[in-house]
Amino acid sequence: MASASIGASGNALASPMTNGHSPLSERIQIINDQKQFTSELTSQIERWDLRDAGFNYNIVAVFGSQSTGKSTLLNRLFGTTFDVMDETKRQQTTKGIWMCRGKDMNIMVMDVEGTDGRERGEDQDFERKSALFSLASSEVLIINLWEHQVGLYQGANMGLLKTVFEVNLGLFGGKKAQDGTNGRTLLLFVIRDHIGTTPLANLQATLTADLQRIWDSLSKPDELKDRQLTDYFDLDFTALPHKILATDQFELETRNLRGRFPMAWRSTWRTYGNKSKATKISTFRPSKSSLHNSLGIKLSAVALTEFNEQAKPQKRPIEAGKVVEGLGAMMRSWRTVALERYDRDASRYHQGVYKRKRADLIVSLDATLSPLFLGQLKNLHKACLGAFKKDILEGMKGEEYNFADVVSKAKAKCDNRFTTGARESVVDDSEEGKTEWNWEEELELLREEVQSVADQCRKDETKKMVNTIERNFKKQISEPIELALNKGSPNMWDEVLKAFRQTLDKAESTYLIKATSFNCTEEENTYSLAALRRRAWQALRSKIDEQTADSVFVGRLRAHFEERFRYDEQGVPRVWKPEDDIDGIPPWRTFFLRMPSPLFSETKALDLAAKFRKDADLAYVEAKRSTVSSVAQIPFWMYGVLLVLGWNEFMMVLFNPIYFMFLLMAAAAAYLIIQLGLAGPLLSITQTMGLEIKRQATQKLREHFSEPMLAQAQAHNARSQSSSMIEEEDYELRKRQEGSPM
Numbered sequence: 001m002a003s004a005s006i007g008a009s010g011n012a013l014a015s016p017m018t019n020g021h022s023p024l025s026e027r028i029q030i031i032n033d034q035k036q037f038t039s040e041l042t043s044q045i046e047r048w049d050l051r052d053a054g055f056n057y058n059i060v061a062v063f064g065s066q067s068t069g070k071s072t073l074l075n076r077l078f079g080t081t082f083d084v085m086d087e088t089k090r091q092q093t094t095k096g097i098w099m100c101r102g103k104d105m106n107i108m109v110m111d112v113e114g115t116d117g118r119e120r121g122e123d124q125d126f127e128r129k130s131a132l133f134s135l136a137s138s139e140v141l142i143i144n145l146w147e148h149q150v151g152l153y154q155g156a157n158m159g160l161l162k163t164v165f166e167v168n169l170g171l172f173g174g175k176k177a178q179d180g181t182n183g184r185t186l187l188l189f190v191i192r193d194h195i196g197t198t199p200l201a202n203l204q205a206t207l208t209a210d211l212q213r214i215w216d217s218l219s220k221p222d223e224l225k226d227r228q229l230t231d232y233f234d235l236d237f238t239a240l241p242h243k244i245l246a247t248d249q250f251e252l253e254t255r256n257l258r259g260r261f262p263m264a265w266r267s268t269w270r271t272y273g274n275k276s277k278a279t280k281i282s283t284f285r286p287s288k289s290s291l292h293n294s295l296g297i298k299l300s301a302v303a304l305t306e307f308n309e310q311a312k313p314q315k316r317p318i319e320a321g322k323v324v325e326g327l328g329a330m331m332r333s334w335r336t337v338a339l340e341r342y343d344r345d346a347s348r349y350h351q352g353v354y355k356r357k358r359a360d361l362i363v364s365l366d367a368t369l370s371p372l373f374l375g376q377l378k379n380l381h382k383a384c385l386g387a388f389k390k391d392i393l394e395g396m397k398g399e400e401y402n403f404a405d406v407v408s409k410a411k412a413k414c415d416n417r418f419t420t421g422a423r424e425s426v427v428d429d430s431e432e433g434k435t436e437w438n439w440e441e442e443l444e445l446l447r448e449e450v451q452s453v454a455d456q457c458r459k460d461e462t463k464k465m466v467n468t469i470e471r472n473f474k475k476q477i478s479e480p481i482e483l484a485l486n487k488g489s490p491n492m493w494d495e496v497l498k499a500f501r502q503t504l505d506k507a508e509s510t511y512l513i514k515a516t517s518f519n520c521t522e523e524e525n526t527y528s529l530a531a532l533r534r535r536a537w538q539a540l541r542s543k544i545d546e547q548t549a550d551s552v553f554v555g556r557l558r559a560h561f562e563e564r565f566r567y568d569e570q571g572v573p574r575v576w577k578p579e580d581d582i583d584g585i586p587p588w589r590t591f592f593l594r595m596p597s598p599l600f601s602e603t604k605a606l607d608l609a610a611k612f613r614k615d616a617d618l619a620y621v622e623a624k625r626s627t628v629s630s631v632a633q634i635p636f637w638m639y640g641v642l643l644v645l646g647w648n649e650f651m652m653v654l655f656n657p658i659y660f661m662f663l664l665m666a667a668a669a670a671y672l673i674i675q676l677g678l679a680g681p682l683l684s685i686t687q688t689m690g691l692e693i694k695r696q697a698t699q700k701l702r703e704h705f706s707e708p709m710l711a712q713a714q715a716h717n718a719r720s721q722s723s724s725m726i727e728e729e730d731y732e733l734r735k736r737q738e739g740s741p742m
């Protein structure tokens with residue numbers, strides 16, 4: 001054979017070789033002479049166009065001494081392109097195990113390094129492992145040998161066959177007993193350079209006897225003691241003429257043999273094709289060196305790589321806290337595509353390996369998807385909570401809203417949004433994977449947070465509501481209290497308390513109506529009502545304090561006093577006459593008497609009284625003075641004197657049309673004044689004015705003519721008169737307060 005080019009070192013795995021042909025005829029060194037398995041088989045299978053062949057292919061391997069024309073035979077039988085040794089060098093060519101696709105047939109052919117090669121010497125390990133590998137993966141083992149080797153132990157590869165039998169027992173010993181004869185391997189003996197003097201039947205008998213002897217010599221476990229060679233192997237024999245000496249015959253026979261192969265496959269090999277291979281590989285150990293196992297790993301790795309490329313771009317938005325719309329659909333799609341790809345590529349391999357690797361693949365896929373799912377849930381949680389808060393704020397805009405309605409609608413919306421989003425994000429709710437796609441716990445957490453936000457809002461709203469009610473209460477209580485205090489009637493405080501009670505009742509019922517809509521608890525209601533009552537009392541107290549502040553109170557006393565002192569019951573200004581009891585008129589002291597002691601201390605009451613009295617005293621003095629002045633009347637005889645003296649003037653007025661007209665006008669005006677009842681007020685005003693003018697004039701005159709002594713005497717008189725009045729009234733007031741319960 002010509003060199004198969006395994007690189008300068010001879011250790012490295014050779015790259016696929018085309019020999020200048022199409023990829024279909026490429027060959028590949030799947031195991032090098034250092035027993036390393038190639039990483040390129042998967043891609044080579046694709047290049048051979050066998051990726052989608054499922055179980056519709058077979059594997060055949062050839063064994064035999066080196067340089068016995070194995071590669072030549074395989075190229076003839078299967079149209080492969082294995083290198084053939086250069087005739088002139090006679091040097092080992094095939095190293096390790098090479099593989100090539102059969103031409104126009106779904107066969108993968110393995111050319112195994114020749115046994116007893118001089119380069120390998122006594123290394124039995126490679127021989128054993130290559131036998132193991134070939135048995136595990138191939139349905140047909142071709143044993144290639146020269147005719148003259150038949151009967152020779154080494155030459156006829158009996159050593160190798162012994163290894164094959166041992167390995168087979170180790171691999172499939174137990175299995176064969178269970179599934180009968182259905183999983184046997186075909187051992188096809190091809191006897192080369194058959195001259196014809198010894199018939200094939202004799203050669204076959206010799207080989208069969210040798211095989212049987214080897215089989216019998218094997219040390220089998222007790223449970224397999226009775227097993228026969230034919231329980232595990234089908235034996236077939238064929239002979240080929242000399243390639244050089246009988247070239248035509250050789251070509252003819254090889255063509256015949258080639259023609260037999262599809263038939264053989266159909267009739268014999270197909271019967272144990274898929275099943276036997278599956279059975280073999282399921283028991284093949286160690287798994288690392290298993291072709292199918294390694295294929296499974298590779299296919300799942302390919303599926304995983306593609307999947308990761310799809311999943312990668314979604315990691316960033318999830319980590320950034322975004323809710324990715326349709327993430328669940330995307331994740332399901334990536335996962336399905338990856339599994340479908342794996343299923344398409346790997347389902348034709350052994351079911352045990354296929355399923356195991358598939359489960360591993362699912363675990364790997366879910367390990368990538370699970371953080372995305374959990375991230376999505378977390379982001380969804382955050383988004384839903386944010387939306388809930390926003391909905392609450394929106395709902396509470398304006399005055400006309402029902403808080404409980406707003407909260408329950410927002411809660412339902414939040415719940416619905418989360419549930420929909422979470423359900424959509426679930427990748428797999430079947431029992432296939434081990435990952436749990438659980439979102440209920442996150443929903444529970446969300447509900448708890450939503451509830452605490454709602455509770456907080458309710459507390460704020462309740463406070464706001466109590467404040468509003470308090471404001472309204474203050475407004476409503478203000479007027480009735482002012483009115484009652486202004487009136488100062490004997491049941492003034494009853495009126496104040498009644499107004500207070502009514503307004504508070506109204507406020508409490510307003511609170512209770514609203515609190516129902518807030519879903520407030522009994523405890524919250526009790527607390528809020530207590531706060532409302534406390535604040536209502538405070539509002540009442542501050543209103544009363546405001547109304548009884550010094551200036552306001554003195555002002556009110558003055559108004560009260562003037563109302564009664566200066567005007568009579570009909571509201572007409574009084575004109576004091578000597579017979580009137582001026583001191584007995586104003587009941588202003590009753591004001592103090594009606595003020596409860598908590599409002600006015602005794603000192604304060606006296607202080608206020610003193611302040612007011614100064615104003616009141618002035619009014620008294622004026623009133624008394626006006627009485628004195630009105631006493632000075634004109635004597636009646638003065639009217640007679642006036643008539644006599646002014647007779648001429650009187651007549652002149654009567655007979656002068658102009659004066660007469662003035663007279664008539666004056667008479668008409670006087671009539672009107674009397675008719676309208678303005679005579680009294682007019683007279684009073686005129687008198688007051690007159691008195692004032694007179695007083696002013698007198699004062700000016702006194703000042704002018706320096707009569708200080710007289711003025712002092714008069715002032716002294718007036719002061720002593722008023723202070724004696726004040727002392728007298730103070731005494732009376734104190735006596736009454738001491739006797740009063742207030």
Ligand SMILES: Nc1nc2c(ncn2[C@@H]2O[C@H](COP(=O)(O)OP(=O)(O)OP(=O)(O)O)[C@@H](O)[C@H]2O)c(=O)[nH]1
Nearest residue numbers: 001066067068069070071072085092093094114243
């Ligand atoms: N006498 C004879 N020679 C053959 C026959 N077939 C091939 N040869 C020659 O034997 C030599 C070795 O052939 P290969 O096909 O390379 O043998 P091999 O068994 O693949 O060799 P290794 O891969 O090195 O083990 C070549 O020179 C072939 O021409 C045959 O049927 N009879």
